[in-house]
Amino acid sequence: MTPVDSAPPPGDPEGLPDAPTDGDLPDAATDGDLPGADLPGDLPGDDLPGAAAVETIDGFTLDDLADYLERGRSPRDPRIEGSADCRLALQALERLAPLSRASLEQEAEREPDRDEAWIAGLLETIRGEVVGGRDIPVGHPDPRTVLSVTEAAARGLVRRAGDALDGVILTSTTFDGDVDVPGAPVVVRVTIAARYGLDLQRLADRLRRQVVAALATHTRLAVTAVDVTVDDVWLASDVDHDLEGGAR
Amino acid sequence: MTLEAEIDDDPLLDATDGTLAVRARDGDVHAFEVLARRHGPLMRVFAGRLLGSDLETDDVVQEAFLTAWRRLGDLEEPAHLRAWLMRIVSNRSIDRLRVRRDHDDVDEREPAAPRSQAPDRVVEARLQVDAMWTALDKLPLEQRRCWLLRETAGYSYAEISEALGLPLSTVRGQLARARYFLMTEMEAWR
Amino acid sequence: MTDQETRATEGTAPEQPTDATLSRELTRLLRGVPGVVDVFDAHPVVEAAVKVVAAELDLREAPGLVDVDRSEGLLSVAAHVATDLAQPTPETLARAAAALREHVAGRAAAGPGGGPGEPGGASTEVVVSVTARLVEERRESAAPAE
Numbered sequence: 001m002t003p004v005d006s007a008p009p010p011g012d013p014e015g016l017p018d019a020p021t022d023g024d025l026p027d028a029a030t031d032g033d034l035p036g037a038d039l040p041g042d043l044p045g046d047d048l049p050g051a052a053a054v055e056t057i058d059g060f061t062l063d064d065l066a067d068y069l070e071r072g073r074s075p076r077d078p079r080i081e082g083s084a085d086c087r088l089a090l091q092a093l094e095r096l097a098p099l100s101r102a103s104l105e106q107e108a109e110r111e112p113d114r115d116e117a118w119i120a121g122l123l124e125t126i127r128g129e130v131v132g133g134r135d136i137p138v139g140h141p142d143p144r145t146v147l148s149v150t151e152a153a154a155r156g157l158v159r160r161a162g163d164a165l166d167g168v169i170l171t172s173t174t175f176d177g178d179v180d181v182p183g184a185p186v187v188v189r190v191t192i193a194a195r196y197g198l199d200l201q202r203l204a205d206r207l208r209r210q211v212v213a214a215l216a217t218h219t220r221l222a223v224t225a226v227d228v229t230v231d232d233v234w235l236a237s238d239v240d241h242d243l244e245g246g247a248r
Numbered sequence: 249m250t251l252e253a254e255i256d257d258d259p260l261l262d263a264t265d266g267t268l269a270v271r272a273r274d275g276d277v278h279a280f281e282v283l284a285r286r287h288g289p290l291m292r293v294f295a296g297r298l299l300g301s302d303l304e305t306d307d308v309v310q311e312a313f314l315t316a317w318r319r320l321g322d323l324e325e326p327a328h329l330r331a332w333l334m335r336i337v338s339n340r341s342i343d344r345l346r347v348r349r350d351h352d353d354v355d356e357r358e359p360a361a362p363r364s365q366a367p368d369r370v371v372e373a374r375l376q377v378d379a380m381w382t383a384l385d386k387l388p389l390e391q392r393r394c395w396l397l398r399e400t401a402g403y404s405y406a407e408i409s410e411a412l413g414l415p416l417s418t419v420r421g422q423l424a425r426a427r428y429f430l431m432t433e434m435e436a437w438r
Numbered sequence: 439m440t441d442q443e444t445r446a447t448e449g450t451a452p453e454q455p456t457d458a459t460l461s462r463e464l465t466r467l468l469r470g471v472p473g474v475v476d477v478f479d480a481h482p483v484v485e486a487a488v489k490v491v492a493a494e495l496d497l498r499e500a501p502g503l504v505d506v507d508r509s510e511g512l513l514s515v516a517a518h519v520a521t522d523l524a525q526p527t528p529e530t531l532a533r534a535a536a537a538l539r540e541h542v543a544g545r546a547a548a549g550p551g552g553g554p555g556e557p558g559g560a561s562t563e564v565v566v567s568v569t570a571r572l573v574e575e576r577r578e579s580a581a582p583a584e
Contacts, residue, residue, distance in 0.1 A: 055428065062431070063424045092431050096380075097399040099434070103381035104297065104400065108289035119288075122310055123281055126317050128479065130275045132571055138528045140535070146567035147531040152275040153570050159276060160523075169263055171270045193267055218527035218573050232267070 058083040065089055134180045138220050149219050151179060157218055158190060161210035167195035168203060171231070175221070185224040188215070193232035204228040258282075269326035272317070284313050287330060291337045298341040298396055300389050308344060312337040331402065338401040342411040345393075349413060376434065383433035391426040394419055460545065461502025464538055468504065468517055471537050473530030475576045476520035480505040480569075504538070514565045515542060520572040527570050534568045542566075 055062065060080060068080055069090055080086045133151030140147050155173045162170035170192050177186035188211055194200060208226040215221050260268065260282045271279035288309055295305045295312075315336050323332055384392060393412060397403040405423075409416045468477050480503060505516040515538050521527045542564055 061424065062427050063420060066423070066427060089431075092434070093427065096427065096430050096434070099376060099380040100384060100395070100399055100430070103377050103384060104293050105290055106377050107381060108293045111289050111293070114288075118306055118310060119281065119284055122284065122313055123277060125314065126280060127277050129317065130277065130571070132569075133275075135569060138531055140532060144563060144565050145532075145535045145539070146565065147528065147535060147569075148567070149527060149531075149570045149573075153572050155274050156276070157573055159271065159274075163259065169259055169267055171267045173274055191270075193263070218521070218523075218570075220528060232264070234262075 057085045057089050060086055062089070062093070066093055069093055136179045136219055136221060137182050139182060151175060154179075154215065154219055154221065157214045158188060158211050161214045162190065162192060162207055164210065165203065165207055167198045168207060169193045177224075179221060182220065183222050186221050187225045187227055188223055189227040189229070191229045191231045193234060194230050196233045196235050200230055204230075264327070265329040266325075266327035269320060269323060269329045273320040273323070273326075280313075280317060283329065287333050288313070290330075291333060294334065294396065294400060295337050295341045297384065298338065298393055299344060304344050308337060308340045311340045315340070334401050335403075338397060338403070338411075345412070379434060380430070383430050386433070387426055387429060390414075391422045391429070394422040395426040395430070398423060457506040457508070458502060460542075461504045461506050462500075463502070464504040464506070464515065464517065464541060465502045467537055467541055468519060468534055471530070471534045473522045473525040473527075474519050474534055475522050475574060476572070477503045478518040478520070478571055479503045480516045480518040512563050512565055513542065514567070515539075516567045516569075518569050518571050520574055521570045523573055523575045527573055531568045531570060535566045538566050538568070539564060 057065070058079070060068075060083075065080065065086060068077060073081075073090075080090070130152050132153075133155075135148040135150055136154060138147040138149060154175065158173045159170045162168050170190055172189075172191045174189045175186050176189055178184040179186055190207070190211070192207070194203060207228055211226050212223055215223055260271075260279055263271075263279075263282070265283065265286075268279045268283050272283060291309050291312060292305050295308045296302045299305060299308070312333065316333055319336075323329065384395075387395065390412070394408055394414075397408050397411065398405075403411065405416055405419050408414070408419045412419070414422070465477055468474050482505070503518070505514075507514040507516070517534065517538065519531075519534060521530045
């Protein structure tokens, strides 16, 4: 991915789920138009004064400068960089997108709280679509009775165990092993974000105990290990009385 | 240690988008709820500006979140969630625009941009951000769409052309006009 | 309502409960099992969509969420539930399965139709499966209105 310089890239580096094309970052160079190409003086709905169509700054149109900006100002064009007016225009152009974004965000913040109906309906639908994953068997003496707990439910248990610990937020949870085979060894892998300053070793041990206990109560998983990775740390905004100190 | 998080103490409220996205991907409905409340308003405002009215924004935002829930597994960088959501809601809005075009609802009379009621609006008018909101509102609908899709949703020229059913040269032209107009309105470079 | 159900409520024959009725009964039953906090739709996805449409037309009762399937000489009853965090889930699931099995057997004893057998009462294998899709704290207002 070509990094876009200066302002935060509005582009989405992800492949877009429903996009007709790949969601690449905007790359003006691939669009096939040459800089300085005919401006739309004659398109339908043209209601701007003619000056807008031919306005140039030291020979460059706004379009040219905008494209230059998007290319990350590289390769460096000495004619543009050497023109004070061009550089002023570039500065102004650079401000437009963030300002535009900020005006939307400000309006969003000012919006009165919507009624709860929209989110309640959405969550209800979504709840029904939680992908269960594999079924983790729970034994029963009668072979005609099949009991199980879904992997999603088990993940929920692990998340809950983690969230119950102060200063910990679980991010991802996975079960490594054949969870759908009774008695097969399973390793639980979790990543967590932890509050800065906590004794991560003790935290991890407590988390392990909680996870093992929760899974033992609610499943028949043969958990052989709980692998805890701390991949993020956050600072408490207030003074933290729970600071346990200790090295990371 | 209480297991039931009380509303005020909900740690997920402060969690990053990345954290929430990963949890939601793993099935945590509550994490998704936090994301929906966090990003919903912006998505609604954005959709409203794209569509030119608020009539369909609720539907569009709901559809967008539903798509997001189903495709969370596709998100490679959970931290880029917001940009991803903006693209999804753009797509849903564009679908609506296509339906309008197909039904020849070409005459899009746009009501004045809905403003939240703030008593000191006049005083704040001088702030740049407010000036930008007003400027965006003054933009003709097609220019505004090109602008928003380009600058907020990160569409390429080709994608905008396809989405709005406009020739590529028209897209460039509309963007050029939009830029010029906004820059002039913001009195940024004269 | 289906013709069968109409006939049943009109009382023109000794009660001929259909599988839809059985599903509803089993759903209600499950909600009363200690440790079961909620019941989800256990029907296969395609069927679920059809059921939603049917439910909108049937103003009398919410559709049953327990999947009742008869094929290959087997009566299969499948339930998806949310279990209580405060009680071991395996025990809750076992209780739920026992309750389902007992009710289905009770139907068979009660008379023709609705039970494991074909009308005529030949015994059929009954397979009961209960899956916990969620484990959470019981909330007072959790159970939706029937």
